[in-house]
Amino acid sequence: MAEFELLSDLELLKTTDREPAAFGVLYERHVHAVLRFLYRRTVDPHLAADLTAETFAAAYIGRRKYRPRGSSVEGWLLGIARHELSHALRRERADDRARSRLGLERVEIDDYSAQRIEELADLEPLRGLLREALLELPSGLREAVRLRVGLDLPYEQVAAQLGCSEGAARVRVSRGLTKLESIIGTRAGGA
């Protein structure tokens, strides 16, 4: 695979049709970024691992759809990862369509890998930031985020506990998360 290592991401994608091993180099380059991206959003190494596998299988299958003017290859991969994550959150499980199409068996994750993925994501500083940022949220938004994200309650129950409509609960959670992101982004940027 050394012959491919000097190629750009775009060249690797183009070469994959002729030399499938080129995709392996692309995988090596970006798998950690994808894993980190997914783990930070799921905090579940098993789900992050499944989604990573699905992301790369989907990327391979859809490699001809990549358009260089839209985003970098890594941005494209993260876009696929985000899409897979979105599906997983809606269906409460990782999709396996792309893996099935590629004939890929599920790759189990061992405890050591799970621990290493957590280290890779380096969440500890973020946890501290998150704790502080949560305290800065208005109580209504903090409670909405706690119910939906912390306790993983469906919006129907979040709304019931907040005494508002489901739509309002969604908006409140969305606004809470947006504000959290803003606070954390500001602090992380200033750190």
Next chain:
Amino acid sequence: MSDEIPFVRALGSALKQGIEESKGRRFSPPFRSFLRMTPAAVIGFLLAVAIVLPLSWLSPLGGKDSAAAGAPQAPGSPSVTSTVATPTGTLDAADGEGALWAVGYETVWKIDTTTNQVVDQIAVSGSSDYRRITAGDGAVWVIDSGTRVLTKIDPVSDAVVGRTSLNGAPVAITIGAAGIWVTLAEEGSPQLVQIDPASGAPTGTPIPAAPGTQQIAIGTNSVVAVNEKSTEAQMSISSRHASFSSLGYSALSGTAAISLGQVWFVTSAQHVFHASLSGGPVSRLPFDRIEQLAYSDGWLWLLQQPPSQSAATYTVQEGAHSLLLQVDPSSGRIVHTLPVRGIVGSRIAVGSGVIWIADGTEIERVELTN
């Protein structure tokens, strides 16, 4: 570095093997997928084939029967004529002002509807994953419920020409003969707000809406808002006052379409209802699992999810996840059924003679062809 995590190495090996074995073959031909299925999946597959594909033949409302029963003949059959690839997730799409516009998490893409290629991208800041887009009245409009901002884009220069902070989180935007309307889902006091197309700012007096109002459809003189409460489920509103009518169905949400004094809307239970804006009974159409609906060129278009999200269903036709139903609005009968890639959360945008289905990774173009 990848060797440091056993999973990464194992996945790399599995991926390599999968790619090597798939080299030179087309992905997921139904026959091979069938061979790989477990017995339970085979049963699911057969059921899916029995239920999904001949739906229009088995149902008394089905395509062939409905045509025979006197439904107007379609000018042609709908078919997927091309696919537009967007770089990252598409949250919504709109056809108007000379292009197709798709909105993602941080970007609006302009798509040339002649070539089906992305020709420009416009940065629209914000961090919400709930965004909606519409095009008309000389601009492209984007709402973001997280930032509570309405963004106006000039469709000629492709530049952001206005950003208006709204007094609530916008959850729906619609444009039509009665103007541009936005639903603000402010807790306890949701409102419908008309937008001045010139300034991009709210104009007139906001109309109080029922709690949980999410979706709106617009006609010549009326706006219909659909909410999610069981008691005041749907209301018909003139541009200046609102009247509420209870439908007795709970948890209404989803999309709505309005035409010729009638409205169709989807509930969160994925049922379709029909009502006249002049009053009278509300009827339920015999379709289940409807994700989205739109009205275009005299037809009602329904995006129907498969019976289950099982792998067996997905292999009914390669890449086909849902059905696009072309329905005669006067009789409620299916005229044509088209397998499409739309999945949960997909959005429909309509243009002249074209239906766009945005499923997050790409947008399918559906046209009526003879």
